[in-house]
Amino acid sequence: DGGITQSPKYLFRKEGQNVTLSCEQNLNHDAMYWYRQDPGQGLRLIYYSQIVNDFQKGDIAEGYSVSREKKESFPLTVTSAQKNPTAFYLCASSMGPVGIQYFGAGTRLSVL
Amino acid sequence: GIQVEQSPPDLILQEGANSTLRCNFSDSVNNLQWFHQNPWGQLINLFYIPSGTKQNGRLSATTVATERYSLLYISSSQTTDSGVYFCAVEGTGNQFYFGTGTSLTVIP
Numbered sequence: 771d772g773g774i775t776q777s778p779k780y781l782f783r784k785e786g787q788n789v790t791l792s793c794e795q796n797l798n799h800d801a802m803y804w805y806r807q808d809p810g811q812g813l814r815l816i817y818y819s820q821i822v823n824d825f826q827k828g829d830i831a832e833g834y835s836v837s838r839e840k841k842e843s844f845p846l847t848v849t850s851a852q853k854n855p856t857a858f859y860l861c862a863s864s865m866g867p868v869g870i871q872y873f874g875a876g877t878r879l880s881v882l
Numbered sequence: 883g884i885q886v887e888q889s890p891p892d893l894i895l896q897e898g899a900n901s902t903l904r905c906n907f908s909d910s911v912n913n914l915q916w917f918h919q920n921p922w923g924q925l926i927n928l929f930y931i932p933s934g935t936k937q938n939g940r941l942s943a944t945t946v947a948t949e950r951y952s953l954l955y956i957s958s959s960q961t962t963d964s965g966v967y968f969c970a971v972e973g974t975g976n977q978f979y980f981g982t983g984t985s986l987t988v989i990p
Contacts (some may be wrong), residue, residue, distance in 0.1 A: 801976075
């Protein structure tokens with residue numbers, strides 16, 4: 771089945787620890803996105819990538835890092851510099867910059 | 883960035899009722915999409931509608947780009963329509979901006 775796979779579904783971070791959220795797509799989409807959703811809020815863009823080996827910061831990139839070494843994969847690292855990481859993280863992809871966005875099932879990150 | 887406002891923030895309907903959700907945006911957009919988020923957090927695209935009108939079953943959407951708003955119509959609502967409806971727009975720079983959503987509860 772074609773789609774976007776995020777893992778893990780739940781993740782716990784200890785103080786001072788970096789954690790990496792996985793996002794893989796087999797839709798052959800060029801563009802991929804990471805969003806953060808806080809309770810009762812809309813989605814806010816963290817990073818996006820239109821092509822392999824290139825990515826741009828969104829509105830809330832501080833404390834996060836990404837890589838795009840393969841078209842299918844766009845992992846997000848939540849670094850220790852992100853002081854309030856507890857949130858629901860959603861990955862999306864689209865065929866191009868102006869296209870329908872398809873979302874993964876999300877990862878819920880909590881701090882221990 | 884582009885400001886996106888959705889109204890109403892909350893809506894409770896009896897099953898079978900109709901409703902209209904509104905999305906206002908502050909600037910010209912290249913892309914506008916409506917999404918439904920189910921109680922488990924999964925977001926599903928409902929419409930890609932930068933302008934004009936589209937229909938899909940009991941749902942339809944209209945975007946008037948020149949007046950910077952979009953409407954989502956839900957007819958004959960069902961309990962499975964419950965969840966949060968988001969409007970998202972894309973301006974220049976390929977960034978998407980989401981509204982804060984309309985939380986819909988359909989009661990039997």
